[in-house]
Amino acid sequence: MREEILLGNGAIALGLVEAGCQVVTSYPGTPSSEILPEVVRLVKSEKLDTYVEWSTNEKVAFDNAFAASITGKRAACCMKQVGLNVAADSLMSSAYLGAVGGLLIISADDPGPHSSQTEQDTRFMARLAKVPVLDPSNPQEAREMVGLGLEISEEFRVPVVLRPAIRVCHARQNIAFGKIEKNQSKSVFQKDPMRWAATPRFRLILHGELNKKLDQIGEKFEGLSRYNFHNLQPGTSYPLGIVTGGVPYAVIVDILSEEGRSSDIPVLKIGTPFPFPQKLADEFVSACEKVLVVEETDTLIEYLLRDRHKVLGRLSGHVPKEGELVPGVVHEILNKVLRDLGMEALQEDDTEAAELLKTLNLPVRKPTLCPGCPHRAAFFAIRKTRPKAIFTSDIGCYTLGVNLGAVDTCLDMGAAITMASGFYHAFEQDGVEKPIVATIGDSTFFHSGTAGLLNAVYNGARFILVILDNLTTAMTGMQPTPSLGIRADGSEGKAISLERAVAGCGVDFIEVVDPYNIKEMTQAIKKATQYVSEPQGGVAVIISRHPCLIAYRDEAIPEKKIVTVSDDCEDCNFCIDRFECPALYHDQELGRININRQICSNCGVCVQICPKGAIVEVDES
Amino acid sequence: MDSVDIVLCGLGGQGILFMTRVIAQAALDKGLNIMGAETHGMAQRGGSVVSHLRLGQAQGSLVRTGSAHFLLGLDENEAYRNLPFLAKGASMYVNADPKNFPRQEVRDFLAKRNVTYHAIPAGNIAMALSAPQSSNLALLGYFSAFSEGPVSKGEFVATIERLSPERYREKNLEIFEAGLSRGLEEKGA
Numbered sequence: 001m002r003e004e005i006l007l008g009n010g011a012i013a014l015g016l017v018e019a020g021c022q023v024v025t026s027y028p029g030t031p032s033s034e035i036l037p038e039v040v041r042l043v044k045s046e047k048l049d050t051y052v053e054w055s056t057n058e059k060v061a062f063d064n065a066f067a068a069s070i071t072g073k074r075a076a077c078c079m080k081q082v083g084l085n086v087a088a089d090s091l092m093s094s095a096y097l098g099a100v101g102g103l104l105i106i107s108a109d110d111p112g113p114h115s116s117q118t119e120q121d122t123r124f125m126a127r128l129a130k131v132p133v134l135d136p137s138n139p140q141e142a143r144e145m146v147g148l149g150l151e152i153s154e155e156f157r158v159p160v161v162l163r164p165a166i167r168v169c170h171a172r173q174n175i176a177f178g179k180i181e182k183n184q185s186k187s188v189f190q191k192d193p194m195r196w197a198a199t200p201r202f203r204l205i206l207h208g209e210l211n212k213k214l215d216q217i218g219e220k221f222e223g224l225s226r227y228n229f230h231n232l233q234p235g236t237s238y239p240l241g242i243v244t245g246g247v248p249y250a251v252i253v254d255i256l257s258e259e260g261r262s263s264d265i266p267v268l269k270i271g272t273p274f275p276f277p278q279k280l281a282d283e284f285v286s287a288c289e290k291v292l293v294v295e296e297t298d299t300l301i302e303y304l305l306r307d308r309h310k311v312l313g314r315l316s317g318h319v320p321k322e323g324e325l326v327p328g329v330v331h332e333i334l335n336k337v338l339r340d341l342g343m344e345a346l347q348e349d350d351t352e353a354a355e356l357l358k359t360l361n362l363p364v365r366k367p368t369l370c371p372g373c374p375h376r377a378a379f380f381a382i383r384k385t386r387p388k389a390i391f392t393s394d395i396g397c398y399t400l401g402v403n404l405g406a407v408d409t410c411l412d413m414g415a416a417i418t419m420a421s422g423f424y425h426a427f428e429q430d431g432v433e434k435p436i437v438a439t440i441g442d443s444t445f446f447h448s449g450t451a452g453l454l455n456a457v458y459n460g461a462r463f464i465l466v467i468l469d470n471l472t473t474a475m476t477g478m479q480p481t482p483s484l485g486i487r488a489d490g491s492e493g494k495a496i497s498l499e500r501a502v503a504g505c506g507v508d509f510i511e512v513v514d515p516y517n518i519k520e521m522t523q524a525i526k527k528a529t530q531y532v533s534e535p536q537g538g539v540a541v542i543i544s545r546h547p548c549l550i551a552y553r554d555e556a557i558p559e560k561k562i563v564t565v566s567d568d569c570e571d572c573n574f575c576i577d578r579f580e581c582p583a584l585y586h587d588q589e590l591g592r593i594n595i596n597r598q599i600c601s602n603c604g605v606c607v608q609i610c611p612k613g614a615i616v617e618v619d620e621s
Numbered sequence: 622m623d624s625v626d627i628v629l630c631g632l633g634g635q636g637i638l639f640m641t642r643v644i645a646q647a648a649l650d651k652g653l654n655i656m657g658a659e660t661h662g663m664a665q666r667g668g669s670v671v672s673h674l675r676l677g678q679a680q681g682s683l684v685r686t687g688s689a690h691f692l693l694g695l696d697e698n699e700a701y702r703n704l705p706f707l708a709k710g711a712s713m714y715v716n717a718d719p720k721n722f723p724r725q726e727v728r729d730f731l732a733k734r735n736v737t738y739h740a741i742p743a744g745n746i747a748m749a750l751s752a753p754q755s756s757n758l759a760l761l762g763y764f765s766a767f768s769e770g771p772v773s774k775g776e777f778v779a780t781i782e783r784l785s786p787e788r789y790r791e792k793n794l795e796i797f798e799a800g801l802s803r804g805l806e807e808k809g810a
């Protein structure tokens with residue numbers, strides 16, 4: 001039997017191909033990004049013909065999968081939790097319309113948050129849309145729930161959400177492979193405009209239908225003992241029981257078993273939080289004097305439990321309302337509750353190590369752009385040329401431009417542009433000409449930049465937009481962008497020209513520059529500044545184009561430059577404060593700046609930025 | 622539930638994930654179940670990288686504070702940062718200068734908990750073999766010399782052979798061996 005150690009996202013991919021899912025779409029976003037590449041890997045090794053695509057955004061991914069589903073095929077779309085916001089319009093509507101072939105929406109949560117702008121809970125989105133949601137505790141369960149979700153979707157003709165949290169997506173577990181076969185189903189679209197193009201009058205009927213489906217699914221979930229179960233001993237009552245699901249379930253079970261408390265504190269695991277298995281929960285709650293709800297990330301189960309007098313959790317102040325429920329935190333929660341109830345506490349976690357750490361002054365390691373990152377060069381030039389500007393930015397590696405003082409705002413995907421026009425109009429109303437420089441990545445621009453840019457041009461906003469085009473989606477693991485003409489499976493697609501897309505939004509000023517050349521970049525910004533304030537001016541776009549160093553290891557720096565710091569260095573710290581390349585550091589012994597050869601990428605950009613000319617290129621020969 | 626819990630830490634680019642993969646695969650080949658947790662995304666950019674590995678019977682992927690049996694650190698400061706994970710009687714193996722490791726301030730703490738520690742200049746060893754990025758293999762070889770944990774040296778070698786890309790295979794094994802012989806010397810001494 002084939003067995004592999006898979007990432008949770010790999011286990012999900014395996015579940016998809018095992019279940020005969022014929023269409024898988026996605027927009028990358030941590031922690032969901034590896035699902036689609038893992039599907040591609042399996043499609044290739046098992047010679048399947050699954051259709052895969054990197055869609056331009058999550059809504060696009062959703063709609064493509066939805067259409068496939070209503071031709072009778074099994075389809076899935078994968079995204080991160082905030083991506084589901086982008087697809088929310090589709091999610092809400094599709095709940096009413098329904099599905100034909102199984103339709104699974106995989107939306108990965110990020111309690112922590114480790115790599116997201118919010119800690120929002122996908123289970124609430126599912127509840128809001130009124131679609132079932134499955135909440136796996138580990139990769140193996142996530143893989144099984146993929147099949148379950150597709151089956152339920154097909155049986156009840158409703159989209160189903162799978163919510164793996166980051167500790168499922170980025171967990172690794174050994175998984176034995178099942179049978180993988182090509183699904184031969186063919187697409188058939190049965191026209192039914194009263195459903196697929198329903199007007200409000202029919203929507204009311206569809207809403208009623210959806211409510212009935214949910215009742216039936218709720219019944220089914222009551223008996224789904226593989227994922228919803230407890231370990232009550234018949235006829236026994238308990239002072240405390242725990243209701244949990246998803247990742248916290250795994251943590252709780254480990255702690256109780258390590259502490260030898262598995263039999264005196266019963267646990268109810270909820271694998272299908274919506275529709276909620278109410279009867280099962282009532283049965284559990286009635287055997288316990290108090291129940292503690294431990295769930296990530298919000299309070300869905302806690303809200304759904306009916307006996308309010310017994311419930312402890314976030315609302316009672318026992319569970320933190322933000323942050324990840326890592327084992328140490330769960331241990332603390334349990335102890336607080338046990339003590340409050342006068343029960344025997346668990347072994348105390350000792351805090352000495354944590355106290356000790358505080359005294360060690362360990363270096364704070366904040367995330368930073370890679371050595372040689374072209375974004376750094378672009379930000380440096382922007383900040384230098386327009387020091388007083390408002391810098392609106394966006395989601396990607398380049399949000400780290402905040403370290404260079406060149407990022408003031410980061411709201412959501414595409415907001416660099418929409419906020420730039422918003423700022424412009426707010427100040428313009430007061431007669432103030434405020435310099436504004438927006439930065440957005442190439443992938444983010446394709447994701448949600450065009451509508452905002454069109455709007456800005458149409459409504460007469462004036463600002464500089466720098467598109468940081470590094471020819472990849474770097475942050476999430478180097479997925480191709482539409483401008484490359486490479487598709488998710490590596491096959492050739494039509495390359496979309498960024499310049500033409502920008503021109504198509506009505507922009508008349510477009511300059512393409514390599515930011516490694518700080519002088520040219522600076523000149524372009526100056527020219528753009530002028531254009532923005534001309535009577536006939538408007539939005540000026542600079543495409544700052546240089547490949548990402550990680551994605552294009554061998555090509556990104558065609559001429560490697562060996563750089564050194566000479567004794568002319570006056571230790572003014574300018575390069576560290578303003579340029580912050582991680583390869584530059586203050587050398588205590590030399591009393592000046594030095595270069596860490598182990599991580600220097602030999603890009604040579606720092607030579608151009610030292611005001612004293614102390615960073616110099618050395619002749620290799 | 623019985624599991625051997627390992628925390629591996631260091632900085633982005635030091636090959637924590639590969640080291641984790643080697644241990645996990647070798648353990649799986651011995652019939653142990655694997656659970657682990659990794660860092661991806663924003664958190665990976667130049668910051669601290671931690672990977673948790675639980676071999677045996679574990680439900681959750683994260684190691685609880687106070688319960689790691691082993692700590693493998695590719696960076697000295699990152700090793701200190703992860704001290705809270707150490708269980709009583711644990712062992713730590715760190716890429717650091719053996720003459721100055723560990724820092725004075727933590728010695729009492731380690732002694733009180735019966736934590737044994739070993740330091741190897743893994744970075745220098747890898748550098749000397751002209752593969753500065755491979756301190757991970759030197760550290761792993763060194764660790765294997767002390768025959769702690771469920772995987773033996775021979776099993777490590779076989780796994781590295783299998784998981785290394787063709788063009789790095791020989792180099793990887795060479796660096797592993799260098800770390801191993803360093804450890805064996807120390808053990809013998």
Ligand code: SF4
Pocket residue numbers: 368369370372373374375397470474475548549550551666
């Ligand atoms: S991954 Fe690429 S884009 Fe991101 S910081 Fe590194 S070089 Fe820059």
Ligand code: SF4
Pocket residue numbers: 371372563581582583584595599600601602603604605606607
């Ligand atoms: S050449 Fe300069 S800017 Fe480029 S990576 Fe090395 S130190 Fe950093």
